[in-house]
Amino acid sequence: MLWTILYIPSVEVHAMNASETSTREPWNKGKLVGQKTPFRIKDIWAIRVRLQLAEKVRDLAIFELAIDSKLRACDLVALRVRDVTHGDHISSRATIMQKKTKRPVQFEITDQTHNALKTWILCAKLRNDDYLFPSRSSRKDHLSTRQYARIVKDSVTSIGLDPSAYGTHTLRRTKATLIYRRTKNLRAVQLLLGHTKLESTVRYLGIEVDDALEMAEQTEV
Structure with missing residues (x-):
């Protein structure tokens, strides 16, 4: 009898929790998730000019380096001065060890x-x-990825773009996407992004379907 008295409340609690779970809205309802849109050339120049006019020296440096380096947010914010300099001069190329893959990746500094x-x-x-x-x-700590994301959001908003469609990964994808569209060289883009597998690069770019349709449209039978 005692067992029955203890068991019934537990069933009721379980039923209550299940009811709450079933009525709870999904975390991503109404939000755009997945890959962020890369910038177009005109977007890059618009943001660049805005930052220059506002004299946001740090934000401009972050924006320019993020586009060139194609680094993940965690790697970009953790860079030290010595990673992009040689003596008193800014290097034309740099190499860093990626936090996620533990593999080195090179990038150019335009x-x-x-x-x-x-x-x-x-x-x-x-x-x-x-x-x-x-x-x-x-100064002993680096900029957080959250602060970096806020800078990107402010830059996107300043030129009238929807901030929900863009993010820090937008800056990583932008130059890689432009390079691929101009050269169709997946292997080169794979190296620049530091991907270990070519399949990852194909999925990351997310434009293989467009390419296939474009080739189909240009093929007459």
């Missing part, structure tokens, strides 16, 4: 990025061992 980084390093008075983008609360 003139736009070179100038933005040089201005930021001088303005912030950064030393060789300092984080390239230190946290404003403590």
Whole structure:
């Protein structure tokens, strides 16, 4: 009898929890999830000009380097000054070890990025061992990925784009997508993104269906 008295409440509690779970809305309801849209050339220039006019030196350096490096957010914010410099000069190329794959990846530093980084390093008075983008609360810490995401959101919003369609991964995908569209060289893009498998690059770009349709349209029978 005692067993029956203890058992019935547990069933009721279980039923109540199941009822609450069934009525709870999915976390992603009404949200865009999955791959973020890469920037178009005109978007890049629009954001670049906005940041220059607003004299946001740090944000411009982050934006330019993120486009060039094609790094994941966790790798970008953890960069130190020495990773992109050689002595007192900004390097033309850099190599870092990826946190996710534990494999090295190389990237180029173009003139736009070179100038933005040089201005930021001088303005912030950064030393060789300092984080390239230190946290404003403590120079011993680097910018968090959440703060980085907020910077990207502000930049996207400033040119009238929907921030829900873009994110930090947008900057990682942008140049890789542009390179692929111009060259159709998947292997090159794989190396630039630091993917271990070519299949990952194909899925990441997400444009193979468009390519197939384009080739079909250009083929007459």
